[in-house]
Amino acid sequence: MKIYKVGGAVRDKLLDRKVVDHDYVVVGATVEDMLALDYTPVGKDFPVFLHPQTHEEYALARTERKVAKGYHGFEFYVAADVSLEDDLVRRDLTINAIAEDEAGNLYDPHHGIDDLNARVLRHVSPSFAEDPLRVLRVARFAARYFSYGFTIADETMAMMQCLVEHDEVDALVAERVWQEVEKALSDDNPWIFFQVLRQCGALARLLPEIEQLFGVPQSKQWHPEIDTGVHTMMVLEQAARLSNESVVRFAALLHDLGKGITPKEEWPRHIAHESRGVPLVRAVCERLKVPKNYTALALLVTEFHLNYHRIDELKNATIVDLLSRLDAFRRPQRFEHFLLACEADAKGRTGYENSSDEKTQRFRACFQAADQVNTKDIVAQGFKGQDIAEQLRIKRIAAVKVCRH
Known part of the structure; x- marks a missing residue:
């Protein structure tokens, strides 16, 4: 039994x-040995185990065979006679097919170190084309390591395009697609993920609402x-600069979906694209x-992002009603996320990337002023029932008015 990182x-x-x-x-072991x-x-x-002390994952060396479409369409063979080389050859990219033993010795049968040095994302073997999830994984690695200068090998991109053309990505289950999207949104350069998906044709299959914006x-x-x-890609880039929260980045990504269904005769104007975008975001x-x-914030940003841009035109009452x-008042953190996504929209334009906030x-000042109004004071004045809510709104409008002048 040998263990490799x-x-x-x-x-x-x-x-x-x-x-x-x-x-x-783990090479040379069985399920019974691990138990x-x-x-x-x-x-x-397939057999994966948690270490009794560290709780880190230990997987038995395995081989796999494609038997059906999709991410789950594999049969696995796990036994003590599966070698390290057998296990590494089934991995997606050469940079992920490097092993290190307990003494620190590296095993690199597929020249992953060379590709690390050359900053290339390259598939290990033709079996890459058997797993459609690898299209999303490579796009995610391209986003994560973009700042390191990594690019995708031409032959690997060709395989990704082939997977799309043969409808393999269509077999991916929704939960798995979202898991990869969410991970990509958390990476340093999330817009690269969607650009790669578009390059290989997968964006049109998985997120056609974004594809049709181009x-x-x-x-x-x-x-x-x-x-x-x-x-949209520029807005996502700005959202990544403004916030580490993937929920903000997701809202920024979807905020303009309504423009994708504007009738051509109305171009380049997009009247009411906010309301048209709401059902698309929900879908x-x-x-x-x-x-x-994620859904709640994306819907709010889609519907109300123009209000953010037009704050100087809004009446005090409109601002309070928007809040x-x-x-x-109940979810101030979500309001802050709303502002960041809208700010990313404002900065996600050529020449506006470094504009002021x-x-x-x-908007923060207006919210803080309105939030200072105390409901207890209104109740103490003798107001009851619906009159409390009405007086609360009146006083908040007055507070915003003072704040703005």
Whole structure:
């Protein structure tokens, strides 16, 4: 029985990047051997165990065979006679197929270290084309390591395109797609993920609502970049600069979906694109089974982002009513997320990337002023029932008025 560290821990150590998780492959052992050593089984598709002390993952070396479409269409063979080389050859990218033994010796049969040095994402073997999930994984690695200068090998991109053309990505289950999207949104350069998906054709299959934004023109007066798809990627880039929260980045990504269905005869104007976008955002979230907090913020940003841009034109009462619609007084953190996504929209335009955040500050000031109004004081004045809510709104409007002048 031999144990090797594999995958991301080895890769990131060689890149001098912080190692988050450690994964291990166990060669020359059986399920019974692992159980006898008090490892806890957790694998559903194949034997994976948690170490009794560290709780890190240890997987038995395995081989796999494609038997059906999709991510789950594999049969696995796990036995003590499966070698380290057998296990590594089934991995996706050469940079993920490097192993390190307990003495620190590296095993690199597929020249992953060379590709690390050359900054290339390259598939290990032709079996790459058997797993459609690898399209999303490569796109995610391209986003994560973009700042390191990594690019995708041409032959690997060709395989990804082939997977799309053969409808393999269509077989991916919604939960797995969302898991990869959410991970990508948490990476340093999330817009690269969606650009890679578009390059290989997968974006049109998995997120057609975003794909159809490309080629849709906007008014050059407000959007020097013109193309709505380009604008969306720029907004996502700005959201990543402004916030580490993937929920903010997701809302920024979807905020302009309504522009994708504007009739061509109305281009480059997009009147009421906010309201047209709401059902599209809801459809995306339902299809991918997106968590409620992501869905709620994305819907609010889609419907109300123009109010953010027009704060100087809004009446005091309109601002207070908007704060109520956003549920800002009960959910101030979500309101802050709303502001960041809207600010990313403002900065996600050619020439505006380093513009000020004055509108964000004004909205924060209005909220803080309105939030100072005390309901207890209104009750103490003798108001009851619906009159309390009415007086609360009146006083909040007055507080916003003072704040703005």
